[in-house]
Amino acid sequence: MMKPSLQKEVIxxxxxxxxxxxxxxxxxxxxxxxKLLSEEGFVQHxxxxxxxxxxxxxxxxxxxxxxxxxxxxxxxxxxxxxxxxSIYTSVRDIVxxxxxxxxxxxxxxxxxxxxxxxxxxxxxxFGLSNxxxxxxxRRVLLRKGTPLHFFENFMPLGIAKHITLKDxxxxxxxxxxxxxxMDLKIGRGEMYLEAIPADPDIAKILRCQVFDSFVRAQVxxxxxxxxxxxxxxxxxxADNFKYKIDIDTNDFENSTLDI
Numbered sequence: 349m350m351k352p353s354l355q356k357e358v359i360x361x362x363x364x365x366x367x368x369x370x371x372x373x374x375x376x377x378x379x380x381x382x383k384l385l386s387e388e389g390f391v392q393h394x395x396x397x398x399x400x401x402x403x404x405x406x407x408x409x410x411x412x413x414x415x416x417x418x419x420x421x422x423x424x425x426x427x428x429x430x431x432x433x434s435i436y437t438s439v440r441d442i443v444x445x446x447x448x449x450x451x452x453x454x455x456x457x458x459x460x461x462x463x464x465x466x467x468x469x470x471x472x473x474f475g476l477s478n479x480x481x482x483x484x485x486r487r488v489l490l491r492k493g494t495p496l497h498f499f500e501n502f503m504p505l506g507i508a509k510h511i512t513l514k515d516x517x518x519x520x521x522x523x524x525x526x527x528x529x530m531d532l533k534i535g536r537g538e539m540y541l542e543a544i545p546a547d548p549d550i551a552k553i554l555r556c557q558v559f560d561s562f563v564r565a566q567v568x569x570x571x572x573x574x575x576x577x578x579x580x581x582x583x584x585x586a587d588n589f590k591y592k593i594d595i596d597t598n599d600f601e602n603s604t605l606d607i
Contacts, residue, residue, distance in 0.1 A: 362403035364559045365394055369404065371561060371586075373413050373424055384414065384422045407557075435590045449496075453513040454486035454553070458505060465547075466566075466581060470502055473568060473576050483508030487516055488553060495554045498583040507532075507577070522578070523569070535572035541565055541591060550583050561586040 372378045385393060390401045405422060408414045416422045435441075461470050462478030470476060483505050489497040501522050510529045511522065526532040542564045551558040565582040 360403075360558070361396060362400045362407065363557055365390075365396065365400065365404040366407045367557050367559045367561075368394075369408060370411070370413060370557070373408075373428060378424045380424055380428050381426050382424045384424065386421060435592050437592045437594075450490040450493075451517055452488045452490055452495075453516040454488060456483065456485050456508060456511060456513060456516075458482075459484045464502065465500075465549075466502070466579065469566070469579060473579055474504070475576075481505060485511065485516070485522065496585055498550055498553050500581040500583075501578060502580075503578040522580075533572055534577065535570045535574060537567055537569045539565055539567045543586070544583075546583075554583070554585060556585065563591075 369378075369384075378384065384390075387398055387401050387405070390396075390405075391398050394401070405414065405416065409416055413425055413428065414422055415425055458481050460478065461467050461476050461480050461482055464470060464482070464484065467478060470482060471478065474482065476482065483501075483503050485499075485501040485503075485508065487499045488495045489499070503522075507526065507530075511525055515525045516522075523532065523534060544562050544564050546554070546556060546558055546560045546562050548558050550562065551560065563584045563586055565580075565584065567578075567580040567582070568576075569578045569580070571577045
């Protein structure tokens with residue numbers, strides 16, 4: 349098992365601005381055909397240099413999101429690809445999306461807790477130190493060859509040894525693989541959703557821009573004995589994700605909550 353290399357990369361300022369403008373365009377805040385601020389207007393708006401604004405706009409122009417016309421200004425392109433969002437209502441929906449899509453295994457490796465991007469969560473959940481080792485399983489979900497989701501699973505080494513790259517490529521959820529191989533039973537789980545910016549590692553894997561918005565669904569699983577079993581991180585492109593919760597209006601009858 350190879351240890352992952354730790355690379356420090358600086359997020360270019362122009363890339364951050366391009367990501368902000370891209371989100372405004374794809375979300376409909378800037379309408380197709382609409383005129384954008386001038387370069388000087390964006391300089392004042394973001395508080396950056398003109399060259400930074402030009403590099404950001406050039407990036408969006410290459411992506412076909414804007415059109416720049418000398419003498420007239422910068423406009424949003426008339427045709428913007430519509431967002432194709434997957435709507436989830438539970439962890440089960442996410443598991444089913446895995447089974448319907450192509451899975452590309454990135455590796456099963458042994459890493460020190462301190463080398464992971466969620467070291468604090470792992471230490472607290474498993475009761476480990478930064479120097480302790482844990483198994484990390486990484487996968488990418490693709491749809492029509494386009495990477496949409498990135499998965500990281502962390503679990504004790506003694507359990508991860510039952511999983512192979514071939515198992516993962518067969519579109520099976522990790523829990524299903526272990527249920528077949530060692531009659532594993534899960535006691536309970538908790539899921540948390542959090543919006544995060546893409547770091548260079550995630551951006552490279554999912555072929556997007558550094559600092560683009562992502563949704564991280566973090567899931568904790570326990571065995572029936574209440575022993576910690578697994579932490580799963582799902583990194584989902586924000587333009588492909590929507591989480592739906594049904595609201596029971598009876599919950600508000602005796603509540604002072606104001607929405």
